[in-house]
Amino acid sequence: MSHLVRYSRWVWWRIKKNPGTQNREIQVSSFSTAAAEEEKPAPPGPPPPIRVSVTESAGRGVFATRRIGAGDLIHTAKPLLTHPSLSANNAACYFCLRKLTPGESQGQTVAFCGQDCKEKAKVFYDVEAKADWAAFDEYCRTQGLKYPLLVKRLACMVLSGAAAADSLDILQPAYLTPEMVLQMQEGFGLLRSSFSKANIADEQMTFLTNQWYNGVLARLRINAFRIELAMGSYGDLLASASACVEAEAAVGNAVYMLPSFYNHDCDPNAHIVWIDNANARLKALHDVEADEELRICYIDAGMDRDARQNILLQGFGFKCNCLRCLSGD
Numbered sequence: 001m002s003h004l005v006r007y008s009r010w011v012w013w014r015i016k017k018n019p020g021t022q023n024r025e026i027q028v029s030s031f032s033t034a035a036a037e038e039e040k041p042a043p044p045g046p047p048p049p050i051r052v053s054v055t056e057s058a059g060r061g062v063f064a065t066r067r068i069g070a071g072d073l074i075h076t077a078k079p080l081l082t083h084p085s086l087s088a089n090n091a092a093c094y095f096c097l098r099k100l101t102p103g104e105s106q107g108q109t110v111a112f113c114g115q116d117c118k119e120k121a122k123v124f125y126d127v128e129a130k131a132d133w134a135a136f137d138e139y140c141r142t143q144g145l146k147y148p149l150l151v152k153r154l155a156c157m158v159l160s161g162a163a164a165a166d167s168l169d170i171l172q173p174a175y176l177t178p179e180m181v182l183q184m185q186e187g188f189g190l191l192r193s194s195f196s197k198a199n200i201a202d203e204q205m206t207f208l209t210n211q212w213y214n215g216v217l218a219r220l221r222i223n224a225f226r227i228e229l230a231m232g233s234y235g236d237l238l239a240s241a242s243a244c245v246e247a248e249a250a251v252g253n254a255v256y257m258l259p260s261f262y263n264h265d266c267d268p269n270a271h272i273v274w275i276d277n278a279n280a281r282l283k284a285l286h287d288v289e290a291d292e293e294l295r296i297c298y299i300d301a302g303m304d305r306d307a308r309q310n311i312l313l314q315g316f317g318f319k320c321n322c323l324r325c326l327s328g329d
């Protein structure tokens, strides 16, 4: 299994060994924080100062196991799955989402930032490259959909043996209305027929059912992150300003294991940052005491209370009862 899933396997293993995880605590080992930026396995360090436990009203959540100072790096996380935005397809590395210079991406349908990413992607990209994705990509483009691209990548990873079909099952799924399920059928049909036309045998595709497709999308809907890289230079700032006007500022989307357990607060004490690729860094915004829950903000905290409540209800299916919302701010 590729390095992409090394991080998740530990948590997954603990949960499989201990069914009923919704009601138990997960201690996070140092293994799970193997430095995201290092290519070589990091030597075991102290475990990250967090645990995943059940909260009173928001399912599972992430708690500090000791005091964490404002600005401290809590832990890093490698993505389980990434995909560049269609508008950034050859402007970002097809594997790690690092921004590419026009020279690096020139004349290529998909481009990688280096040999390392190319090799890591090879296993699933070999499967992807067998099929014609024009109809599937067009469906995503015309309907403005980004998550089916992540499902397509996961399907290629499963077919190539790089991931298990149930790798995202541990994540909380969104509730899907019958209308949403109906809308998803077209994407599922296009995905399956692209593989069939590429002569992928039915026996290899037994996992690829309508139910699997909808289940993955239901999890991506509330757990995937839109990746916007931090500004590196004045040039980036200018490029970003024009990107905001011309197209989307995000380089792509990604889904993680541990960051998916962070609940939301409109006045968060933690945040997630991406410096130059999809490797995530969870940082404390304020001082956090031991046993305090760490929460990030899922949306633009600059919006007014009604707008925030509406987006959280429509997009994530919960009514926000954070102190800021309760105070009417």
Ligand SMILES: C[S@@+](CC[C@H](N)C(=O)[O-])C[C@H]1O[C@@H](n2cnc3c(N)ncnc32)[C@H](O)[C@@H]1O
Pocket: 057, 058, 059, 060, 061, 171, 172, 222, 223, 260, 261, 262, 263, 264, 265, 316, 317, 318, 319, 320, 321, 322
């Ligand atoms: C990304 S998941 C967070 C982890 C989740 N609690 C779990 O058990 O896997 C997002 C979901 O957690 C719940 N959640 C997150 N923040 C919440 C909050 N402030 N109030 C109530 N529910 C919340 C909602 O069900 C939301 O759709």
